[in-house]
Amino acid sequence: MGLLVEGKWHDQWYDTSKSGGRFERSESQFRNWITANGEPGETGVGGFEAESGRYHLYVSYACPWAHRTLIFRKLKGLESHISYSAVSPEMLENGWEFGEGELADPLFDANFMHQIYTRADANYSGRVTVPVLWDKKRNTIVSNESADIIRMLNSAFDGITGNHLDFYPESLRSDIDAINSMVYDKVNNGVYKSGFATTQDAYEEAFDELFVALDSLEQRLSSQRYLVGEQITEADWRLFTTLVRFDAVYVGHFKCNHKRIVDYPNLWGYLRELYQVAGVVETVRMDHIKTHYYVSHDMINPTGVVPKGPTLDFMAPHKRDQ
Ligand SMILES: N[C@@H](CCC(=O)N[C@@H](CS)C(=O)NCC(=O)O)C(=O)O
Numbered sequence: 001m002g003l004l005v006e007g008k009w010h011d012q013w014y015d016t017s018k019s020g021g022r023f024e025r026s027e028s029q030f031r032n033w034i035t036a037n038g039e040p041g042e043t044g045v046g047g048f049e050a051e052s053g054r055y056h057l058y059v060s061y062a063c064p065w066a067h068r069t070l071i072f073r074k075l076k077g078l079e080s081h082i083s084y085s086a087v088s089p090e091m092l093e094n095g096w097e098f099g100e101g102e103l104a105d106p107l108f109d110a111n112f113m114h115q116i117y118t119r120a121d122a123n124y125s126g127r128v129t130v131p132v133l134w135d136k137k138r139n140t141i142v143s144n145e146s147a148d149i150i151r152m153l154n155s156a157f158d159g160i161t162g163n164h165l166d167f168y169p170e171s172l173r174s175d176i177d178a179i180n181s182m183v184y185d186k187v188n189n190g191v192y193k194s195g196f197a198t199t200q201d202a203y204e205e206a207f208d209e210l211f212v213a214l215d216s217l218e219q220r221l222s223s224q225r226y227l228v229g230e231q232i233t234e235a236d237w238r239l240f241t242t243l244v245r246f247d248a249v250y251v252g253h254f255k256c257n258h259k260r261i262v263d264y265p266n267l268w269g270y271l272r273e274l275y276q277v278a279g280v281v282e283t284v285r286m287d288h289i290k291t292h293y294y295v296s297h298d299m300i301n302p303t304g305v306v307p308k309g310p311t312l313d314f315m316a317p318h319k320r321d322q
Helices: 064-075 113-120 146-155 170-188 190-196 200-223 234-250 265-275 286-296
Strands: 003-005 008-010 055-059 082-086 132-135 140-143
Touching: 003 113, 055 064, 064 082, 064 146, 064 234, 113 132, 113 140, 140 146, 146 234, 170 190, 170 200, 170 234, 190 200, 190 234, 200 265, 234 265, 234 286
Parallel strands: 055 082
Antiparallel strands: 003 008, 055 132, 132 140
């Protein structure tokens, strides 16, 4: 694990010394926006129009942020329009790396993800994260922010695909934004704040906030089917990718062990329902998920031994429609 400083790779773990042992996530730096006709999008930069075959998505199957983008590519019918490839699950001294066969880099045959970043910006300083949405025409990174990428995929290509499913409908936007910001801080990022904390206080603070949030989501899902009512929105997919990793990884590896998702009847049924949505199961690679976390974070798990369990029956009937 490491980062680029003015285009040079440095192998170093997150620095929590100035934040009282707290893990602080850095902001994504590539924030361009694809729109139907290339007009500037939400972040104000134009010139990236939706075109079939122009863009490539680099993901890790292990990563919950990248996983969101794979789900949107699938549900929005973009498979023949946006190519994708996955990196190896182990993230070691060179950061994310490409592998053999389906884990190779199909565009440049690069060895490491940091080489994709320096192709876009030879002097880039910052973390080398996935997902990355690459523009084959302008030879640069459109975006390395999953929250932005799923918004683009939600609408920019509708004229090409004819798929008008809308996971961010106008009338629900303020509710979606509100739940997203709580879920991001306490749950999506909350599990990382718990797992990467280097002091007892920082860990307990993140842990307590995480389970207060999960309790409130459990409550919410007792009276409504999805996070903002009766239709699946972006907010549900953003929560899903954390929930699906929770019992297999976050409970043990990130010490989020007050309760498992299977102990919450509503969250567990909801998780199974989302998992069973057509197309989603192919985006979930539990082998990559477990290997990535347990092997890559050697300051948390120095032996790199990957636990065999737990057994999770995501296909059991969810009965959320009753
Ligand atoms: N805000 C980014 C976060 C992406 C992110 O942190 N990805 C992790 C993998 S789960 C990563 O690549 N970490 C490498 C690092 O921090 O050096 C997004 O949502 O796209």
